[in-house]
Amino acid sequence: MSEASSVSERALEIWKAGVKAVDSETLVRNAIQINEHSLTVCGHSIPLQGHENLLVVGAGKAGSGMAAGVEAALYGSLLKQRTSGWVNVPADCVRPLSHIHLYPARPASLNEPTAEGVYGSRQILEKISSLQQDDICLVLISGGGSALLPAPLPPVTLEDKQLVTRLLMSSGATIQELNCVRKQISQVKGGRLAAAATCGTLITLIISDVVGDPLDIIASGPTVVDSSTPAEALKILQRFVSDRQQVPDSVWSVLEADPARSPAQEVSRQTKVINQIIGSNATALKAAKQQAEEAGYEIVTLGSENEGTASGIGIELAELCLKIRDGAGPVSRPACVLSGGEPVVDLSSTPNPGKGGRNQEVVLAAMQRLWEEDLSGICVLSGGTDGEDGPTDAAGGILDAQVLERAHAMSIDPAPFLKDHNSYPCLAEVGGLLKTGATQTNVMDLRVALVE
The missing domain is CATH 3.40.1480.10 (MOFRL domain)
Structure with missing residues (x-):
């Protein structure tokens, strides 16, 4: 040699060795402990009465390993038999799991939202909004989750949202300004995924791909309440767009319908939301x-x-x-x-x-x-x-x-x-x-x- x-x-x-330390399956498996009386996730203990269902949803490049980590942690428990799930992942990360469905939300090496991703996000929204109060929801979020979890707020379409995103990017908008607008025309970003949940406890396990690990930026913070409003998004659009016709009518209609609306007002008081970073650079x-x-x-x-x-x-x-x-x-x-x-x-x-x-x-x-x-x-x-x-x-x-x-x-x-x-x-x-x-x-x- x-x-x-x-x-x-x-x-x-x-x-x-560095990559192995952030192996997604291991990080999740180590974050979850279970016995017949309780489920503990990152130190947060949830009492089990023996009838709760566990829903696992999420999106990201690490989603496949994270979902496998959940199943490994629950191995041999009665709760595993009451577990179901849907996680959006890149196509080359799909593999069969026993209880959690891994869905190909985009092709490999294409880090852009797709129609398949929108379909997968709708499935997640439907499942998370059908839970009972004593059910538990575990959300798995990792880098790439923003593109893998697209859910435009109707009547905004995926094409409308992509057009606005490209327009703002080419006009010199900052990432903060871009995120403000994107969150306001999304059904999941900026805490709206958590707002859709109808369960008593929602815990998000996060593998960070952003410098400084800001919870509201990683995958656009689907379970992190965003304090911005449609009025702020309107101001950003008006500042960067010289001709109103450049922006689809659907976007204007959503932002102008209720300018003071904030995701902070939407999260159910009956749902306890916990966000936990389990791995980072x-x-x-x-x-x-x-x-x-x-x-x-x-x-x-x-x-x-x-x-x-x-x-x-x-x-x-x-x-x-x-x-x-x-x-x-x-x-x-x-x-x-x-x-x-x-x-x-x-x-x-x-x-x-x-x-x-x-x-x-x-x-x-x-x-x-x-x-x-x-x-x-x-x-x-x-x-x-x-x-x-x-x-x-x-x-x-x-x-x-x-x-x-x-x-x-x-x-x-x-x-x-x-x-x-x-x-x-x-x-x-x-x-x-x-x-x-x-x-x-x-x-x-x-x-x-x-x-x-």
Whole structure:
């Protein structure tokens, strides 16, 4: 085994340890305890009289594993026989479970709402609004849940909602402004899923894919009461839309019907709602750190809240590796640099953006910065913990001496690929793609850089 391959394998082991720590089935299974008298979820105990039904609903890239975790936790209990459920997941995450139905709400690698997703969301709304007061509802939410749980408020259609979303995005609206409008024309977002529940207790288990873990942003907060009103959404639309005709009449009619309405007024006082985060990027980062320490590395952790641009983060990681190599870094060799969060790729910088994702662009930018360097004992790995990086079949990318040598030998200059945000074909050509398949979890991205 060459030095380059061994250092990249060690980086991958550390990355996989981080992903394993946020395994969705394990996180849920560990959050639930049951005996003949009570069901305890994240420390919240619910007395059981022996006749309650448990409904499990949800949406997200981790939904399949989370649902399996519920069934595993309930194994052998009488409550499991009174359990049913429906969870919207990507098509490649569907598998048979004994009591919970996993529904393909969108194709793999298409992170957009679909008509199938609307159908699945309607099924969930129907089930959650048919519960009895002594029933229990468990909601499973993870990254990607917003697109997997679309339920436009009639008469707004999915096409109407997508049109408004694209219009606001192209007009420069902030994510907060965009979310305000989207929540006001949805039957589930901004706490409205919880408002539809007719049971006594609703507990939401959340795997966070958002920097800072804000409950109202993760999957657009279907069980988190939103205080905004249609009047605020109207003001946002009026500020960004010069011609009223640009927005479908259905959207105007919903927002103008009751401008003061708020989801805060809609949640039943008879339903106790509990929201609990059970996994996040920090969870993965902590496990990766432990794995690296056990392997003998000095650790530099940059935290879980790194945003910025993907190319910028790639350059920063590359330069930190060089400093450590040259003895000018914060720790001595052998060193492991860990970084979490979710950077962006600004596609507006080129008229015809190519194929790739933010993690592949991190690695491509690092390659360009390290183009003239000796990468012996150095590796930079960046991967999406969900196994999906942009609309591709890769989780991210990996750079070591072998990858760089291959690029030189093939005269593949990363610069034009980086300029066109076309990282996938470049990394594919030089053997720098990281492919894991769907991991059935999602806590943003995890980056591992080693300097030996």
